[in-house]
Amino acid sequence: DSGVTQTPKHLITATGQRVTLRCSPRSGDLSVYWYQQSLDQGLQFLIQYYNGEERAKGNILERFSAQQFPDLHSELNLSSLELGDSALYFCASSAYGTGTGANVLTFGAGSRLTVL
């Protein structure tokens, strides 16, 4: 158990729908990251939050949004889903911003999204 909790583990939905993926970071970590793993794109960085604020943005579609709440958990919202959004979505956390030097990401087990 990495300490990063993601729910749900599996999700099957239809095109056009909206889903929310949830992530609880490892205790003490202030930064949360979202990554997407798909067969054609590989592992891609989507977005980072640090202590509730957006810190960095990657190849995140406009249909996707995220936020980090005061208790540091994060949610990734995916809307108007398309077949191509089917992927494994990873959340990771780190202690970035607390002066710990090199920033090692601890990943959760992932949420597998299937869009039919």
Add this chain to the structure above:
Amino acid sequence: AQKVTQAQTEISVVEKEDVTLDCVYETRDTTYYLFWYKQPPSGELVFLIRRNSFDEQNEISGRYSWNFQKSTSSFNFTITASQVVDSAVYFCALSEADAGGTSYGKLTFGQGTILTVHP
């Protein structure tokens, strides 16, 4: 832009063989970090090692060793005496660092190498 290339898509070995996974990276930054992650069949990503751009010492951890060569922009990973449990997808990744040398968490991953170790 940063780029990580893992040219070996799949490698198949027999148990007890040594195997080297190649990783070549591109970056314009002078300070950066390199990582290796393992993704076993269960799907999670497991951190193996990180190396900063100023530390070119090779590292050995049990059956695992890493060879960082800045001159060739490579960070190769060797498993000695491979075991069936080593079967997984291995990812090399790169991140920038801020002015203070702290790695950003935005990782650029290679495409991964699927390692299969047969008994």
